[in-house]
Amino acid sequence: xxxxxxxxxxxxxxxxxAQRVAIAELLRRIAPVxxxxxxxxxxxxxxxxLVGGPVRDALLRRPGKDVDLTTDAPPDRVLELIxxxxxxxxxxxxxxxxxxxxxxxxxxxITTYRSESYDPRSRKPQVAYxxxxxxxxxxxxxxxxxxxxxxxxxxxxxxxGGLSDLRDRVLRTPGRPEDSxxxxxxxxxxxxxxxxxxxxxxxxxxxxxxxxMAGRIEIVSAERIRDELSKLxxxxxxxxxxxxxxxxxxxxxxxxxxxxLRLEIDEHHRHKDVYEHSLIxxxxxxxxxxxxxxxxxxxxxxxxDIGKPRTxxxxxxxxxxxxxxxxxxxKMTRKRLTELRYPKDVIAAVSRLVELHLxxxxxxxxEWTDSAVRRYVRDAGPxxxxxHKLTRADCTTRNxxxxxxxxxxxxxLETRIERLAEEEELAAMRPEIDGNEIQEILGITPGPxxxxxxxxxxxxxxxxxxxxxxxxxxxxxxxxxxxxxxxEAAAGSGTTxxxxxxxxxxxxxxxxxxxxxxxxxxxxxxxxxAGAGTGDGGVRGEAS
Numbered sequence: 235x236x237x238x239x240x241x242x243x244x245x246x247x248x249x250x251x252a253q254r255v256a257i258a259e260l261l262r263r264i265a266p267v268x269x270x271x272x273x274x275x276x277x278x279x280x281x282x283x284l285v286g287g288p289v290r291d292a293l294l295r296r297p298g299k300d301v302d303l304t305t306d307a308p309p310d311r312v313l314e315l316i317x318x319x320x321x322x323x324x325x326x327x328x329x330x331x332x333x334x335x336x337x338x339x340x341x342x343x344i345t346t347y348r349s350e351s352y353d354p355r356s357r358k359p360q361v362a363y364x365x366x367x368x369x370x371x372x373x374x375x376x377x378x379x380x381x382x383x384x385x386x387x388x389x390x391x392x393x394x395g396g397l398s399d400l401r402d403r404v405l406r407t408p409g410r411p412e413d414s415x416x417x418x419x420x421x422x423x424x425x426x427x428x429x430x431x432x433x434x435x436x437x438x439x440x441x442x443x444x445x446x447m448a449g450r451i452e453i454v455s456a457e458r459i460r461d462e463l464s465k466l467x468x469x470x471x472x473x474x475x476x477x478x479x480x481x482x483x484x485x486x487x488x489x490x491x492x493x494x495l496r497l498e499i500d501e502h503h504r505h506k507d508v509y510e511h512s513l514i515x516x517x518x519x520x521x522x523x524x525x526x527x528x529x530x531x532x533x534x535x536x537x538x539d540i541g542k543p544r545t546x547x548x549x550x551x552x553x554x555x556x557x558x559x560x561x562x563x564x565k566m567t568r569k570r571l572t573e574l575r576y577p578k579d580v581i582a583a584v585s586r587l588v589e590l591h592l593x594x595x596x597x598x599x600x601e602w603t604d605s606a607v608r609r610y611v612r613d614a615g616p617x618x619x620x621x622h623k624l625t626r627a628d629c630t631t632r633n634x635x636x637x638x639x640x641x642x643x644x645x646x647l648e649t650r651i652e653r654l655a656e657e658e659e660l661a662a663m664r665p666e667i668d669g670n671e672i673q674e675i676l677g678i679t680p681g682p683x684x685x686x687x688x689x690x691x692x693x694x695x696x697x698x699x700x701x702x703x704x705x706x707x708x709x710x711x712x713x714x715x716x717x718x719x720x721x722e723a724a725a726g727s728g729t730t731x732x733x734x735x736x737x738x739x740x741x742x743x744x745x746x747x748x749x750x751x752x753x754x755x756x757x758x759x760x761x762x763x764a765g766a767g768t769g770d771g772g773v774r775g776e777a778s
Contacts, residue, residue, distance in 0.1 A: 249390060249397060253293050257383060257390065260284075260292035264301055267337050271303075271319075272385025278315055280307040282344075283367055283382040283391065290378050293400055294432070301342045304370055304382070308363055309333055312344050330361055348373070368393055372408050375421040376428065380408045405429065405436045411443035419450040423462040423488070426478040430469030441482060448483040459488050460574040467536070468527035472520075473513050476536070480509070491540040491570060508539050511630055515539075518627035530580060531620050534587035535627055537567045541588075564589035587617055587624055594625045594644060607650050608696040622648065665691030666706040675707055676714050687713070 249257060261268060261284070268284065275282040282305045291298040305312065309325075312333045316323060320335035327334065331346040347364035364370050371380040371393060381396040383389065394408040405428055407414040407421075415422050422444045425436050436444075451459070466475040479485040480493045495509035512535070519535035520527075541563025542556040549555050568585040576584075593610060602610075614621045622644075629640045665688060672687045673679065690713050691706060701709075714720035 248392075249293065253397070254390075256292045256295055257289070257388075260288060261383065261388060264340055264342075267340050267342070268301070268303075269386040271316075271337070271342070272387075274315055274319065275305060275307065276386065278307075278311075280305055280311070280315070281367060282385045284385060285371070285382040286374065286379045289381045289383060290396070290400070293381075293397070301340060303342055303344045303385070304347060304367065305344055306347050306365055306367075308346055312346070316344075331363060367391060373417065374408060375414060375418070375424050377406050377408050378428075378434075403432070403434045405434050405440060407440060411437075411440045412447065415443055415447050415450065419447065420454045420458050420462060422447065422451060422482070422484055423454075423459065423466070423479075426475040426484070427462050427466040427469065429478050430466045430472045430475030432469075433471045433474065436478060441478070444478075444482040444484060448487060451484060451487050456573060456575045460576060463488065463574070464529055467532045468529055472532065473517060476513065488574075489570065491537065491543075491566060494543050495539065508542050512536055512539055514630045515624075515627045518630070519623055522623040522626065528620070530583045530587070531623055533567075533571070533580070533584045534591070534620070534624055537563065537570075537584065538588050538591045538624065538628065539563065540566050540570075560589055560592045583617055583620075587620060590614060590617075590621055591624050591628060593621075594647065602647075604650075604654060604699060605697045607647070607654055608699075610647075611651055611654075612696060618651075665695050666700065666703050667691055667710060671707075672710065675710055676719050678719065683719070686717075 272282045282303055285304045286302045288298055288300055288302055307315065309328050309331055316335055320337050322336040324334040331348050332343055334341065334343050347366065347370035348361055367382060371382060374380040377394040377396040377399050380394045382391040384391060399406055405425055425440060425444060428434055429436055466472060469475060476492065485492045492509065495512055496507050515538065516532060516535040519531050523531065539559065541559035544562050545556045545559040547555045547557065564585045567588045568581055571581045571584060590613060611618060626644060629637055631637050669684055669688060672684050676687060678684065687710060691710060694706065694709055711720060715722060
């Protein structure tokens with residue numbers, strides 16, 4: 235998209251009739267609180283204006299909850315003016331000139347006009363308060379966020395052509411982009427985030443500045459980078475935002491595993507590279523979301539193949555393999571998300587999905603036993619629904635026949651899971667004998683031995699389904715003899731037929747392997763194939 239050369243005129247800076255209605259609706263939503271507060275500030279000789287994202291979103295007819303206000307009053311004066319008027323006040327952001335309040339069910343944030351910049355040696359912005367709305371708008375990240383409506387008079391203010399940019403769907407900075415990004419390098423990530431959220435094109439001079447100044451992002455805290463990356467991923471157009479990060483070199487600092495995928499040619503030559511494949515998987519995962527953006531699913535889809543560069547091998551016949559890239563990728567995912575300060579539950583969930591994303595490719599045409607299906611469900615745990623979506627998204631073959639076969643095969647697996655779930659309550663799978671009964675049967679006291687016995691019984695449950703308490707007790711006694719806990723006489727006559735140690739023999743037989751399990755054979759068809767492992771039980775079909 236060509237980006238026009240903007241020259242702002244008074245006519246361009248005024249909203250259309252439809253946009254005036256949108257602004258009026260926004261102001262009506264927060265009136266009379268906003269107007270009452272505006273009158274209160276005006277009576278004290280201070281300015282107040284609705285500013286930034288709320289104005290932009292109203293003009294775009296996008297829903298929004300934030301109410302951001304700006305003023306020439308310093309924070310201490312703001313506190314004086316709202317004392318006794320606001321229902322509640324919080325000062326968590328007062329260090330940066332922001333005071334929060336609640337009034338009649340509305341939450342508002344008031345920020346003093348300011349001009350902030352980063353010391354090249356510091357991660358924290360240096361905050362200086364300003365005196366005019368025009369200068370405050372000049373220091374904002376993009377022109378589309380540098381529009382305001384004065385209170386209580388509702389005068390629209392757009393000195394930098396934000397309305398024109400909204401019409402052209404372009405992101406420009408109010409001043410020189412180099413100055414803007416020098417003030418706050420995080421704005422470079424915001425450009426990518428807004429490209430994702432709004433679907434806007436970033437102006438060429440802004441892209442050039444992002445490319446030249448990418449290294450400046452290193453002074454920004456991991457938490458701020460994480461928040462922008464999450465918003466980007468949860469936007470409506472994450473491909474555009476991610477591509478901008480990669481093309482400008484920013485990804486090399488905030489998510490270096492992503493651009494490295496560009497260098498890895500897919501082993502089936504279906505895609506330009508694994509990077510492109512990963513973006514397609516992300517889009518196909520998003521298409522399956524049911525209740526809005528799922529950050530865990532989107533992160534897993536984006537990162538599922540990041541282990542490929544480290545595991546690439548050149549095979550005879552010109553093939554390229556990436557054996558065990560899911561295990562390596564899971565470790566890399568955990569490390570990267572930890573460095574970005576993601577919550578522990580998010581890190582655990584995403585890395586687990588990356589580790590499990592190939593498991594289905596050992597299913598073949600349905601060779602898994604019920605035991606293998608149970609293990610699949612157990613290993614996925616509460617992530618099963620997301621694993622279903624990720625596995626389906628990971629099929630990006632252009633061969634329609636192969637794609638249909640894989641879809642039908644996964645349909646079959648899901649049907650079997652549903653049947654077993656109905657029969658055996660898989661989601662709440664437990665051994666048929668609890669810890670207290672284990673101690674009673676084996677004559678042991680609480681300790682690690684109880685845990686080992688419990689694991690044996692759980693594996694027995696996975697391998698053979700529900701066999702009844704008496705049969706399970708007999709198997710436990712037999713296991714106790716093998717472990718030297720019971721003697722034959724103590725085990726009595728309840729010992730049943732040989733099961734070869736429960737789970738220990740099951741892995742190799744049913745080809746399902748537990749996560750990170752034994753070394754099985756590679757899937758015969760790679761990413762879109764469903765080759766089953768035939769080694770000691772681990773399955774490592776290759777997927778892209």
